[in-house]
Amino acid sequence: MYNTYPKQYYNNTKIQNTKPVLYTVIRIKTKEDYDMKHEKVAFIGLPTVGKTSIITLLSENKTVTNYDPTIGINFGFVTLGECEVSLFDIAGQDRFKFLWNGFMRGAKVIFVVTDSTPKNVLNTRRIIDEFGNKSNSMVLAIANKQDLAGAMKPSQVEDLLNVKTYGMVAINPRKRILMCRIVKEALEKIMIENSN
Ligand SMILES: Nc1nc2c(ncn2[C@@H]2O[C@H](COP(=O)(O)OP(=O)(O)OP(=O)(O)O)[C@@H](O)[C@H]2O)c(=O)[nH]1
Numbered sequence: 001m002y003n004t005y006p007k008q009y010y011n012n013t014k015i016q017n018t019k020p021v022l023y024t025v026i027r028i029k030t031k032e033d034y035d036m037k038h039e040k041v042a043f044i045g046l047p048t049v050g051k052t053s054i055i056t057l058l059s060e061n062k063t064v065t066n067y068d069p070t071i072g073i074n075f076g077f078v079t080l081g082e083c084e085v086s087l088f089d090i091a092g093q094d095r096f097k098f099l100w101n102g103f104m105r106g107a108k109v110i111f112v113v114t115d116s117t118p119k120n121v122l123n124t125r126r127i128i129d130e131f132g133n134k135s136n137s138m139v140l141a142i143a144n145k146q147d148l149a150g151a152m153k154p155s156q157v158e159d160l161l162n163v164k165t166y167g168m169v170a171i172n173p174r175k176r177i178l179m180c181r182i183v184k185e186a187l188e189k190i191m192i193e194n195s196n
């Protein structure tokens with residue numbers, strides 16, 4: 001998973017972290033790449049809700065323990081069946097909101113992530129109103145941090161957000177399979193809808 005805005009650059013100090021970005025851009029395609037379908041999925045939501053944790057779990061099968069705010073965006077990839085899915089995790093901080101529309105463009109599915117606290121869910125509702133309705137993508141929600149005391153149940157979050165909502169614990173490695181299944185089923189549903 002590669003951050004396009006290396007923190008070293010952002011802090012105006014030494015640039016050390018640009019190689020992985022180039023690697024992503026000029027990656028030589030293999031025959032298998034051409035045989036595969038490619039789809040884009042984006043994750044948006046307020047800071048600290050767990051977007052980076054989710055794409056790290058999906059793409060690297062690792063859990064995130066520290067909070068390292070995303071600067072700009074992170075990319076990740078996961079192969080689900082015959083499909084290589086590129087995962088775009090867009091920084092939640094207000095100063096990066098100008099990026100959201102651009103990076104969501106072309107995404108088949110947009111996951112709006114919340115940390116399942118009542119306050120965050122209500123603020124997430126505003127995000128859906130502002131960004132979700134503009135796009136042609138399928139919009140789904142992730143009620144993350146289900147392990148924390150006081151977390152709203154996914155069904156309660158769904159009632160407030162008015163979009164299909166899945167519970168998640170992005171710091172639990174055993175939840176990776178569930179998260180893969182959620183993404184795969186969403187993409188399959190879109191494919192079926194588009195073929196009708
Ligand atoms: N308890 C708990 N903590 C979690 C969970 N998912 C993520 N976290 C923690 O929440 C913190 C923030 O997670 P991130 O994934 O960095 O949050 P983010 O949404 O990417 O935040 P920004 O990059 O600022 O937009 C980290 O310390 C994670 O370890 C979860 O399901 N349960």
Ligand SMILES: [Mg+2]
Pocket residue numbers: 051052053068069070089091092
């Ligand atoms: Mg992040």
